[in-house]
Amino acid sequence: MVYNLFCMDLETYKLISAVLIFFLLIFWIIRLEIKLSKLLVGRGETIDDSIANLKAKIEHLEKDQNENEKHLAVLHTKAKKAISGVETIRFNPWRGVGEGGNQSFATAFVNENGDGVVISTLYSREHTSIFSKPVKAGNSSFEMTVEERDALGKASETSERLN
Numbered sequence: 001m002v003y004n005l006f007c008m009d010l011e012t013y014k015l016i017s018a019v020l021i022f023f024l025l026i027f028w029i030i031r032l033e034i035k036l037s038k039l040l041v042g043r044g045e046t047i048d049d050s051i052a053n054l055k056a057k058i059e060h061l062e063k064d065q066n067e068n069e070k071h072l073a074v075l076h077t078k079a080k081k082a083i084s085g086v087e088t089i090r091f092n093p094w095r096g097v098g099e100g101g102n103q104s105f106a107t108a109f110v111n112e113n114g115d116g117v118v119i120s121t122l123y124s125r126e127h128t129s130i131f132s133k134p135v136k137a138g139n140s141s142f143e144m145t146v147e148e149r150d151a152l153g154k155a156s157e158t159s160e161r162l163n
Helices: 010-039 047-081 146-162
Strands: 083-091 104-111 116-123 128-135
Touching: 010 047, 083 146, 104 146, 116 146
Parallel strands: none
Antiparallel strands: 083 104, 104 116, 116 128
16 A cells, blocks of 8 residues: 555644654754753753852952952053153263263153153263253243253153153
8 A cells, every 4th residue: 555645634744743843842952951061061050050150250250340440540540640751862061172071961751741850960070960850741940951851852752652
């Protein structure tokens, strides 16, 4: 007897459909079990325990992130006040007299805001003079020599490039 698929009755179609759905569900359950076992490998936990642990870890990471952001803001404020531009200009203040050579210098130390100090020396065979001039926002309330202004300008450029 040749069994013709087209001659099956409605009950047979229902039975075949139910068996196919059953096997698809079994396959789906096995696949989920494999994924779940990979998630929980070696922990001996339930899925609820795993989710609770992950939630606690996320909360801890968020707390750490907030603390790090606050710490970074403090460091950024401190970095703006730190010396970020330094420049030294050597010169001979006694041109033509033959004294001093290029032993005299002007050195500028400035931060990102242009605040700092210019230290300069005038060297001669008999003595050395040292001068210190405060700088606020790129200017000093004391009169500055050409070399001091040049050192301050170059130090400010260096500071701006770094920031």
